[in-house]
């Protein structure tokens with residue numbers, strides 16, 4: 314079963330009189346349970362692609378299907394619900410709510426979805442164990458290190474049990490040791506919890522935690538390969 318199917322995807326941005334064709338006729342698919350790393354030079358369109366896949370922006374043309382459902386068929390409200398329940402996001406700068414403690418930050422998607430957070434107590438406990446913050450659930454983000462804050466953001470992305478999690482430079486703000494720990498956590502989430510992960514990364518090391526690579530240059534896919542083959546390619550940028 315395909316988690317993502319992209320067909321003839323184009324994205325253009327218009328600023329003033331200028332039109333920039335950022336993503337050019339992309340066609341590819343991602344199987345459920347894959348861990349894809351989107352790589353490529355700065356400005357090649359990686360984040361733009363990630364945001365389109367996650368329904369945060371709309372294509373200029375072409376289709377994106379998540380679990381067989383065309384994103385363009387979702388009205389605004391249904392799209393928000395999809396983003397709260399089927400999709401998780403983890404960004405470079407964590408995006409936590411500063412005046413909420415760890416557990417309330419994690420439960421936020423549940424509360425926003427109008428559900429009773431009490432029903433998620435068991436799940437919350439389990440996730441706090443997985444991310445290694447069981448003893449820090451009452452602390453606020455300011456009382457946590459960068460790596461710990463990113464773990465909270467990961468837990469928040471997991472709480473609603475989404476099928477797909479999008480990661481935008483998830484270790485870009487962390488030192489290499491903490492980054493490695495976070496990448497190992499993503500691998501666990503991919504392998505043990507069988508989630509489909511799509512990450513944008515500049516780091517070759519981070520990319521190697523995945524199962525495949527999509528490489529963009531000037532908005533076009535120049536490579537889509539399984540990780541073992543991609544890792545041997547000497548043109549891989551660091």
Ligand SMILES: Nc1ncnc2c1ncn2[C@@H]1O[C@H](COP(=O)(O)OP(=O)(O)OP(=O)(O)O)[C@@H](O)[C@H]1O
Pocket residue numbers: 326327328333335353354355356357358359360361362
């Ligand atoms: N909302 C927007 N309006 C106009 N241009 C945009 C917008 N968003 C992105 N762009 C342009 O699209 C191009 C690709 O941006 P994008 O952020 O997708 O690149 P990237 O590959 O993720 O880069 P980086 O590795 O530096 O983060 C850039 O030239 C950027 O200026």
